[in-house]
Amino acid sequence: MGKDTEEWLTAQQCATRTGLSIRALRLYEQRGLISPRRTTKDWRLYGRSEIERLHEIVALKAFGLSLKDIGALLSGQVTDLGRALDTQRHALEARLRQAETGLRAIDVLRQRFDKGESISTEDLLGLIHTMEGAPETEAATGWARYEQARPRVATSLSHNQMADLEGAWQFADGLVVRTKLVEGKLHFCPPGQPAYRLWAEAPDRFFIKGLPVQVSFTRREGAVVGLNHHQDGGVETAVPIDSASAALAETTLAQRITEQQPLAASAAAIRGVIATHGAADPDFDNLAPALKRLAEEQRDHMAAVLASLGPLQSLDFTRVSDTGLDIFIANFAQGRLEIGIGFAPSGKISTLYFT
DNA sequence: CTTCTAACA
DNA sequence: TGTTAGTA
Incomplete structure (x- = not known):
């Protein structure tokens, strides 16, 4: 195989070849999707692997994925494309349903219009809402569901990185959970359930094996200020509470369960x-x-x-x-x-x- | 003449 | 993403 026969394209040549703009090429590079080599004058040179990857990016973009999604996919964090297809299908089905209700709404208004009845601005605003309201959100939660269900790889964190993640947390609905370190391993303890071992996938980001559930922590100026529970395409946030309040909430709950x-x-x-x-x-x-x-x-x-x-x-x-x-x-x-x-x-x- | 970065629309 | 400015 010829080794040095690889052709290197300048930005303009690469843009023409892929149908992208030079600006887009630079944006993708900035987002970490590609990393072309440079000449001594700092001119970008795009080789075979970059062109291949750019074609993948174009395809995934047409598929409806955001640059962020594509970045996650291409960086190898996501291996299960089958599930991505499923969730994408669900998102598209949701858009289809949305379009159908929009069409029905239009038909209703059209009939009233044809009969000479008046159509208020409120009617029209309601129609616009049905048309543009939900699809984006549904696509987003569809992707979030996939993101929460995808396979994960555990890494190990130092004791220091988990020391301040222990404590009691309260969600908006009043539910209290605790996080505990047992033999150097972090556990998630919801009321009335066994403790779940939290596996780290990055600092402050954990998952539970066998369940499409993640737990992450939010920091402000280094201090932990929130626990986030990711499940079912959504995220619920809990704030740290002191041990006494936690105990009170727990006994109240235990009482309700008993009674x-x-x-x-x-x-x-x-x-x-x-x-x-x-x-x-x-x-x-x-x-x-x-x-x-x-x-x-x-x-x-x-x-x-x-x-x-x-x-x-x-x-x-x-x-x-x-x-x-x-x-x-x-x-x-x-x-x-x-x-x-x-x-x-x-x-x-x-x-x-x-x- | 082209590409670079940076900043703004 | 497009555009523009000032460079190398």
Whole structure:
């Protein structure tokens, strides 16, 4: 094989060859996606490997991935492309559903327009919202789900790097978890569950083996100020709390689990949510912000599910879960759902799941 | 005439 | 990403 027969392209030649702009080439280099060699005059030279990689980048970009995603993929941190394809498919399906609801909304407005009825600016704004609102978010959480599910490689951290990660943490919904060092190994201890060993993939970034869950820590000026729990395409943040407050919260929770009594507000809140999802103009103001975002994304899906189930006939409390959620069984005319609900200190619904 | 960096749109 | 300025 000829060794020195490799052709080296200048920036302009490379740009022409790949269909990219010189500016884009420099941007990709700045983002660490490529690293062309330089001449003594600092001119960039692009070889075979760079051209190959640029073609990969172009393909992945057309595929809808951000430069950040592409960087992660190309740096070898991601090996499971099959899962990437799946999540990308889900993201595209979500956009498809979004487009379909947009089309339906347009058809409705078109019919009213044809009949000579007036169309308010509010109608149009609502239409615009359905069209541009969710797809980006869904694609983003789709990718986040993949990112959280991808295979990970554990590295080891020094004792110093984990010493200040031990403590008690409280989430927005009031739930308290602890992180503990046991024999030099960091553990994540949610209430009512066994301790999970946290494996480091980088300083302040950990994962749990066998679960698509990550735990990371936020620092400000070197001090740890937050614990982030990554799961289901989202992230929940907890703040450090002192040991006494943690103990109080833990005994309160333990008491609720022992007594197995639902919170006074639970049943009414669930009925409210069901009624709201069935309404033409859902209002999610009683949901905490993170949940509100989720609810808006899933509005059509939930509305369809609830519509297929028919009217609610009864709502029966079953138990208090290990994390303090009130679990109900909702009986509908055409089926049943298990529903879990939890509240933030603000009184708004912080957790809600339908099964 | 081209590429470089840096900064701004 | 595009554009522009001032260089080498």
